[in-house]
Amino acid sequence: MSVKSAVIDEIRRLAAENRTPTPDLTDDLVLLDSGLDSLAIAILVVRLEEAFGLDPFAEPTDLAYPVTLGDFIRFYEHAAERRIVDTTHAG
Amino acid sequence: MNTLPNAASSIRRTLADARPGHDQWLHGAARSVRLDDVLRGTCLGGRINELAGRSVVIDTRDQFAAALALIELDGTARRLIVCPPDLAAEHRRAVVDKAGVDAVVSDRPDSDDEWQLPRLVVCNSSVTPSSATPAERCQTEWVLLTSGTTGAPKLVGHTFDTLTAPMRNGPEPQHSVVWGTFYDIRRYGGLQILLRAVLRHASFVVSGVHESTAGYLVRLGRQLATHISGTPSHWRRALMSVEARAIAPRYVRLSGEIADQGILNALRACYPDARVGHAFASTEAGLGFEVDDGLEGFPAAFVGNTGDVQIGVEGGSLRIRSARTAVRLVGDAPSCLADEGGFVDTGDVVELRGDRYYFLGRRSGIINVGGLKVYPEEVESAINRHPAVRMSMVRPARSSMVGSLVAADVVLDQTPDVSADAAAFKREILQICIDTLAPHKVPATIRFVPTLEFAAAGKLARHA
Numbered sequence: 116m117s118v119k120s121a122v123i124d125e126i127r128r129l130a131a132e133n134r135t136p137t138p139d140l141t142d143d144l145v146l147l148d149s150g151l152d153s154l155a156i157a158i159l160v161v162r163l164e165e166a167f168g169l170d171p172f173a174e175p176t177d178l179a180y181p182v183t184l185g186d187f188i189r190f191y192e193h194a195a196e197r198r199i200v201d202t203t204h205a206g
Numbered sequence: 207m208n209t210l211p212n213a214a215s216s217i218r219r220t221l222a223d224a225r226p227g228h229d230q231w232l233h234g235a236a237r238s239v240r241l242d243d244v245l246r247g248t249c250l251g252g253r254i255n256e257l258a259g260r261s262v263v264i265d266t267r268d269q270f271a272a273a274l275a276l277i278e279l280d281g282t283a284r285r286l287i288v289c290p291p292d293l294a295a296e297h298r299r300a301v302v303d304k305a306g307v308d309a310v311v312s313d314r315p316d317s318d319d320e321w322q323l324p325r326l327v328v329c330n331s332s333v334t335p336s337s338a339t340p341a342e343r344c345q346t347e348w349v350l351l352t353s354g355t356t357g358a359p360k361l362v363g364h365t366f367d368t369l370t371a372p373m374r375n376g377p378e379p380q381h382s383v384v385w386g387t388f389y390d391i392r393r394y395g396g397l398q399i400l401l402r403a404v405l406r407h408a409s410f411v412v413s414g415v416h417e418s419t420a421g422y423l424v425r426l427g428r429q430l431a432t433h434i435s436g437t438p439s440h441w442r443r444a445l446m447s448v449e450a451r452a453i454a455p456r457y458v459r460l461s462g463e464i465a466d467q468g469i470l471n472a473l474r475a476c477y478p479d480a481r482v483g484h485a486f487a488s489t490e491a492g493l494g495f496e497v498d499d500g501l502e503g504f505p506a507a508f509v510g511n512t513g514d515v516q517i518g519v520e521g522g523s524l525r526i527r528s529a530r531t532a533v534r535l536v537g538d539a540p541s542c543l544a545d546e547g548g549f550v551d552t553g554d555v556v557e558l559r560g561d562r563y564y565f566l567g568r569r570s571g572i573i574n575v576g577g578l579k580v581y582p583e584e585v586e587s588a589i590n591r592h593p594a595v596r597m598s599m600v601r602p603a604r605s606s607m608v609g610s611l612v613a614a615d616v617v618l619d620q621t622p623d624v625s626a627d628a629a630a631f632k633r634e635i636l637q638i639c640i641d642t643l644a645p646h647k648v649p650a651t652i653r654f655v656p657t658l659e660f661a662a663a664g665k666l667a668r669h670a
Contacts, residue, residue: 132636146446153443154576157607158650165651172606175471180445
């Protein structure tokens with residue numbers, strides 16, 4: 116599963132659990148305006164860590180904090196790529 | 207270096223003693239007032255002398271009104287009980303009894319009925335000139351509320367001196383300072399910053415009722431806030447806002463939760479000109495120490511130091527002794543706050559790695575979700591209502607966003623035959639929690655495990 120589809124699936128699941136309407140999940144959607152509050156975003160991050168084994172917010176990074184959904188997905192993609200690079204170097 | 211106010215002082219005396227030329231403001235969402243005018247006027251309709259010598263609870267909708275009332279009443283009321291915005295109605299009686307409350311100050315005209323108190327003085331978010339001279343000066347006892355083990359609040363007694371001791375040294379800043387905080391000023395973290403601003407001749411930007419993070423950031427930017435404080439969760443939320451760049455602080459301060467390296471780095475990247483520091487403080491222990499080297503945890507050299515504040519680690523838990531610790535628990539046995547040596551056990555577990563200590567979590571198992579406490583037992587009891595659950599253990603899961611989240615390990619009566627059953631059980635358990643618990647108490651993750659680990663004394667082993 117791609118990072119993008121995993122993020123979007125998890126947001127839909129959270130919105131269903133919280134009984135909030137699923138927002139229109141476009142790249143330029145501002146996360147804090149998406150109907151997900153900071154608690155829901157924190158849960159999203161923990162569940163994505165379970166799925167991917169990575170939490171880019173816990174790692175020191177050069178990237179700015181994500182503001183939009185597109186930023187958020189890139190934040191994860193970047194961390195996933197970096198992990199692959201690290202693993203390659205280690206091997 | 208300038209002389210700061212002496213012991214047994216009050217906010218009013220501090221303001222009155224301020225050198226002329228200090229243009230200090232309190233900026234609210236709707237209006238700004240000059241602190242000089244607060245000193246000469248009243249937000250209580252000139253009724254301050256009705257409250258002289260009384261034990262007064264301040265219960266307002268708007269923190270701006272609370273700030274004005276606190277400034278006006280400090281030194282006149284015998285005791286000021288600062289009511290946080292989320293005090294549950296059923297705890298009011300206990301607060302009144304424990305603190306001997308005999309008057310309420312509120313911006314809501316029906317507060318006397320809510321508190322069942324005979325005396326209500328209405329306070330406003332505006333200051334009018336007053337000829338009433340506040341009566342006898344006394345050393346007011348400040349009482350802050352913090353949630354206790356049963357959910358009922360603990361009343362933590364401070365004085366102006368214990369609250370302001372951390373700010374009484376160091377040079378005065380060379381440039382004008384404008385403070386802001388994402389904390390509510392009716393909690394220790396926010397009140398500290400308000401008093402710090404008053405004492406150090408700075409202005410202060412108060413957040414408004416239901417003001418969004420974005421709205422507050424814009425206002426902080428407009429007032430040219432230079433020093434801004436909040437929890438790591440507050441700051442993460444700020445950094446995820448489009449308006450994060452509306453502010454250009456010189457000092458970014460974190461407290462109230464564990465500040466990890468991720469948030470420290472993210473703040474330094476976003477505000478390269480700011481000093482980023484984190485502080486350890488609690489309502490009971492007061493401000494313990496500040497860490498300014500940009501790294502998480504704190505240097506091991508802090509422990510055993512013999513300065514104003516002494517820090518100890520005993521049995522893995524962080525202990526603090528200083529003039530800043532609260533004086534007592536109001537209405538409870540006097541022995542529960544500090545031990546015989548004067549140390550307050552913070553209940554925070556730390557671990558030494560190399561030459562630094564790192565925070566691991568709370569000894570009691572209390573989970574701190576973005577500043578809100580969760581008692582694992584309450585969540586376990588909700589989960590255990592599901593007929594297929596044999597037992598459960600709720601523990602903190604480290605969250606890079608809000609410090610900790612609730613995680614549940616669940617033992618089922620029988621191992622589900624197929625994964626579809628497991629998924630259905632998970633959904634049903636989650637639904638029970640959503641229906642019966644506050645949102646921050648609902649488990650973020652549920653894991654089925656074959657058995658649970660028990661520690662000594664038969665308690666569940668709750669690890670972070």
